[in-house]
Amino acid sequence: xxxxxxxxxxxxxxxxxxxxxxxxxxxxxxxxxxxxxxxxxxxxxxxxxxxxxxxxxxxxxxxxxxxxxxxxxxxxxxxxxxxxxxxxxxxxxxxxxxxxxxxxxxxxxxxxxxxxxxxxxxxxxxxxxxxxxxxxxxxxxxxxxxxxxxxxxxxxxxxxxxxxxxxxxxxxxxxxxxxxxxxxxxxxxxxxxxxxxxxxxxxxxxxxxxxxxxxxxxxxxxxxxxxxxxxxxxxxxxxxxxxxxxxxxxxxxxxxxxxxxxxxxxxxxxxxxxxxxxxxxxxxxxxxxxxxxxx
Amino acid sequence: xxxxxxxxxxxxxxxxxxxxxxxxxxxxxxxxxxxxxxxxxxxxxxxxxxxxxxxxxxxxxxxxxxxxxxxxxxxxxxxxxxxxxxxxxxxxxxxxxxxxxxxxxxxxxxxxxxxxxxxxxxxxxxxxxxxxxxxxxxxxxxxxxxxxxxxx
Numbered sequence: 001x002x003x004x005x006x007x008x009x010x011x012x013x014x015x016x017x018x019x020x021x022x023x024x025x026x027x028x029x030x031x032x033x034x035x036x037x038x039x040x041x042x043x044x045x046x047x048x049x050x051x052x053x054x055x056x057x058x059x060x061x062x063x064x065x066x067x068x069x070x071x072x073x074x075x076x077x078x079x080x081x082x083x084x085x086x087x088x089x090x091x092x093x094x095x096x097x098x099x100x101x102x103x104x105x106x107x108x109x110x111x112x113x114x115x116x117x118x119x120x121x122x123x124x125x126x127x128x129x130x131x132x133x134x135x136x137x138x139x140x141x142x143x144x145x146x147x148x149x150x151x152x153x154x155x156x157x158x159x160x161x162x163x164x165x166x167x168x169x170x171x172x173x174x175x176x177x178x179x180x181x182x183x184x185x186x187x188x189x190x191x192x193x194x195x196x197x198x199x200x201x202x203x204x205x206x207x208x209x210x211x212x213x214x215x216x217x218x219x220x221x222x223x224x225x226x227x228x229x230x231x232x233x234x235x236x237x238x239x240x241x242x243x244x245x246x247x248x249x250x251x252x253x254x255x256x257x258x259x260x261x262x263x264x265x266x267x268x269x270x271x272x273x274x275x276x277x278x279x280x281x282x283x284x285x286x287x288x289x290x291x292x293x294x295x
Numbered sequence: 296x297x298x299x300x301x302x303x304x305x306x307x308x309x310x311x312x313x314x315x316x317x318x319x320x321x322x323x324x325x326x327x328x329x330x331x332x333x334x335x336x337x338x339x340x341x342x343x344x345x346x347x348x349x350x351x352x353x354x355x356x357x358x359x360x361x362x363x364x365x366x367x368x369x370x371x372x373x374x375x376x377x378x379x380x381x382x383x384x385x386x387x388x389x390x391x392x393x394x395x396x397x398x399x400x401x402x403x404x405x406x407x408x409x410x411x412x413x414x415x416x417x418x419x420x421x422x423x424x425x426x427x428x429x430x431x432x433x434x435x436x437x438x439x440x441x442x443x444x445x446x447x
Contacts, residue, residue: 011394012392013409016386017397108406110399111404112404
């Protein structure tokens, strides 16, 4: 069985050492390496790894707090804490919060490997038992699945609300736009510090929708459809602004999704069709939506 | 006090002796083109030594290490190349980070300090130079250092 891992340590060197250790010993797959405690709980719930290696002292939110919050939210995986803290009280607090093992830094490789290996065995054992349980008592379907779905659902709902506000629900471009945005959110969670390339995201979504063979051909037209959809939303928002500059939707979206100069241009265009249309900026539009969805 | 880059044959003699002790199957060749005077020979010595020892540790069996020094216009360019175990692509960006290491003592489990390459990078940059690492899986690993001769 391949176990899934997540690593949370503000020192990327340690994160990479642990990732290498997991790879080299074939313990499983590392889904994400985070270097801050911020949003760690949400990522844990979303990725639901079997085992989490976590530092105690972290920027923003400390390790013990993350362990508590994740468990309160229904996370059932295992925590191994790896830290330099030698104060007995903090270590016992860490154990009280629910970690399975505490490893001292600087890391001892033999210790680390055997702890991970033992925890993995425990995970496997529990999983087999849960499989047996599910056969005998089928009604006890895991709660974690539900929690995970809830987070995803709330993002989908927020997206739908925004799409309906800016009047693009139901267009084919809107569905593809939604997939693109969801994929970017996934990427950001896995590699928070890594910038994403829109072109790559388009290609991945195209592959998902049309398969490897037809992805390249469809990618371009999908990009066009998305641009048209964004254009349509700009038109809708500009229309509302034209009627009343204090319109809620106009105020909420005009400057967050578009360049203000361009939306003014679009309004001029609506008044007089011979004037050029406003131009959209896909990246700004998507970033604007991300800010609204993730907060 | 200064030495000449050519005089770095001290290093070649030294490492050849070390290799004899560690793993006589490793073949190491030194190749020097051009010459220049080096005041900060201690730093250059440290840089080379670190890179060569890393290369030796990357070799497992019959491997080749090639150390090349070249004076090109106003630069001293040194490359250390080995065809031992490669550095994986996703690790390559982190090899100069303090504390990053892939090595540990097999008996005690103690991790290496992860200081070597960081030290090499600091020394090189202190000399106004640059360092680059490339690694091709199953082929070779190559470290290239360029230092302005005026700073040496």
